[in-house]
Amino acid sequence: MRYIYNKSTDPAFNLAAEEWLLTRDDEEIFMLWRNEPAVIVGRNQNTLAEIDESFTRERSIPVIRRLSGGGAVFHDLGNINFTFIRNSSPCEGLDFKYFTAPIQEALGNMGIDCNFSGRNDLLIKGRKFSGNAQHFHKKRLLHHGTLLFSSEMADLSGTLRVEPEKYRDKAVKSVRSRVTNISSHLPEPMEVTEFISYLLNFVSKGTAPEQWELSAKEREEIESLARKRYRTWKWNFGSSPAYNFRRVSRTPAGTLDVNMYVKKGHIHRIRLFGDYFGIKDICDLETMMLSRRHQRVELESHLSTIDLGEYIRDIDLPTFMDCLF
Known part of the structure; x- marks a missing residue:
């Protein structure tokens, strides 16, 4: 398995990186990454129905559609995203517990007790800090999840606040949950970048950090994909169901x-x-x-x-x- 710390904070680039790594070959991947403030909507959602349009517009918060299903989420630099890409077959089905187990183990090693709940969430003391989604491409499975570490909760709730009666459609609706930050439960204070290093070391079992980077050629090809898809209105808004x-x-x-x-x-x-x-x-x-x-x-x-x-x-x-x- 290849371990990657993607230091880009551009949401369009980062979602393109996931697709590029998923579709280019059969290498299995674990990647950590963060986004500047952005709303990330699920593949099957009506984008405008999920966001507070005036809130995101006035703050110039980009709205990007991802490959996987599930609900809309707010990302900022206090949120860490993790991605597993594994060779698998759709006939094996979706298994969220398998991919969240390493995260639970890493937090348990720090003295934080968390548990898997519902279809795809991780909770600390009954509050959600991680939501997860999956997407199959041929015989490859993409699993990604959020880890609220020190996110701005006001922005998180503000971007996703919308009047539910305005939109009538068959799109998948987001379910709002009570949330918490991991940093509030740490026995000792830690910066978000320290936590990323800890998590990557824990999951990779000590793989050398110099191997964690994307190459210049990889970044160039990923940026090309970002321009063609993830920076376009057609993908982010035009792909919404009627x-x-x-x-x-x-x-x-x-x-x-x-x-x-x-x-x-x-x-x-x-x-x-x-x-x-x-x-x-x-x-x-x-x-x-x-x-x-x-x-x-x-x-x-x-x-x-x-x-x-x-x-x-x-x-x-x-x-x-x-x-x-």
Whole structure:
């Protein structure tokens, strides 16, 4: 098995690294890595339904889709991610306990008692600190999990807070849990980088640290994959399952009731109901948004050249955009 400490903190690069290592050959892998603040959504999720759009936009927090299923998670530099890649067959099924056992052993060696719970979680004193997911590619299995070490809990809850009634779809929904940081349970204080070194040494049984790096050629190929997939709107948002969106908002123009159907990230149907006033036919405004991405930047740019007040009196463009997300 190869042991890797991937020191990149770019979420698009890091998720690309997992896919590249999974698909390139049959080498078995254990890798540790961290991301700068980012929301990572599951393969089968509706991205916009999982995030607080205004919270992530105002803080420039990227939202990236991963290969595996499961729910959305918030990553920051206080969260450590671990990845196992093993040669396996789908007929063997998913086994979360097997891959979380080394983590439990490593923490137990430090005096922290933790246990496996539910389908895919690790808990300390009843609070979640690790969620896990898996993905098969041909005869290769990717298992990855989070380890909350010293994450900012306010950001963790803020990025994933959303009004549940706005989106109607068949996508997998996230389940929120009470969480805790590993650092709160350590017998002695430890920096996150110290914990990474400890964990990698424990799992690798002392493999030399100079062997933990990705090569320059590997990083170049991974970055190419990141550009093609993990940095694109098509993968991160456009791959969401089709959904119906409804939001009723009180605005200076009156009540605005937005109803739309979105497929492959593009608006296929939209109706704007409400008690607002306007000079021009609202159907013309609705038509302008058809086939456009359900994406704030694109809609804002597309509608910036029109006089919105002619269709909905006393509303400005930022307020109108807030009604659409």
